Amino acid sequence: MEGGSSGSDGGGGGMGKTATWMKLHSPMYDRATRHPFILGISDGSVDLSAFKRWLAQDYIFVREFVPFLASILLKACKHSDDESDMEVLLGGMAALSDELAWFRKEASKWDVNLAGVIPQKANMDYCSFLQSLMLPEVDYAVVITAFWAIETVYQESFSLCLHSSSKTPEELMETCQRWGNTSFGHYCRSLQKIADRCLEKAPSDIIKRAEEAFIRVLEHEINFWNMSFAE
Numbered sequence: 001m002e003g004g005s006s007g008s009d010g011g012g013g014g015m016g017k018t019a020t021w022m023k024l025h026s027p028m029y030d031r032a033t034r035h036p037f038i039l040g041i042s043d044g045s046v047d048l049s050a051f052k053r054w055l056a057q058d059y060i061f062v063r064e065f066v067p068f069l070a071s072i073l074l075k076a077c078k079h080s081d082d083e084s085d086m087e088v089l090l091g092g093m094a095a096l097s098d099e100l101a102w103f104r105k106e107a108s109k110w111d112v113n114l115a116g117v118i119p120q121k122a123n124m125d126y127c128s129f130l131q132s133l134m135l136p137e138v139d140y141a142v143v144i145t146a147f148w149a150i151e152t153v154y155q156e157s158f159s160l161c162l163h164s165s166s167k168t169p170e171e172l173m174e175t176c177q178r179w180g181n182t183s184f185g186h187y188c189r190s191l192q193k194i195a196d197r198c199l200e201k202a203p204s205d206i207i208k209r210a211e212e213a214f215i216r217v218l219e220h221e222i223n224f225w226n227m228s229f230a231e
């Protein structure tokens with residue numbers, strides 16, 4: 001599985017918690033990573049108005065994603081036992097700055113007015129979920145698991161559109177490359193290793209909360225893709 005299987009040992013030889021959950025919750029995981037919106041891009045049948053709706057809503061989401069990642073960085077400073085976590089997360093923050101600039105450029109290419117976008121319910125619900133994870137009492141292992149899952153759903157989804165058999169329209173290739181490229185795949189695997197390392201040492205109640213956060217991310221991602229089809 002692209003972006004998943006090669007980082008599945010959690011660094012300890014056996015299967016890490018994250019890979020176990022991907023398997024255990026595979027029907028929902030597949031619904032998040034092989035959504036009809038993504039399949040439509042990859043077979044060329046996507047409705048461009050759905051793409052524009054997704055683009056506008058995702059810009060709002062990514063703006064909320066910045067304070068979410070900042071809150072994870074803060075927790076890494078305080079609670080991580082591995083200094084390299086900071087490097088990985090700072091790389092992610094730099095990528096988000098680039099991502100926001102890309103959204104503005106892409107929106108102008110598609111004539112989407114980002115200033116006038118009204119966030120839809122699924123987007124607001126997802127952003128509220130991020131805010132609930134930003135609270136200081138939410139454990140680092142839980143938030144890093146959620147962060148890994150959020151990034152991985154996009155990586156796996158968009159990498160599908162880059163397969164040699166896909167018929168992704170030329171004008172959507174840049175979007176698919178943004179998240180489907182191999183370097184973003186390596187980044188996701190680095191996040192997965194951090195999550196697995198934290199989960200290995202975590203008590204059972206934190207492991208349970210991290211699994212719940214993983215499932216909630218999948219639900220929100222499915223609802224987010226669904227939003228692109230809503231008028």
Ligand SMILES: Cc1ncc(CN)c(N)n1
Pocket residue numbers: 058061062065150151154221224
């Ligand atoms: C909804 C959503 N999920 C994930 C990503 C990838 N950062 C995103 N841009 N938007």
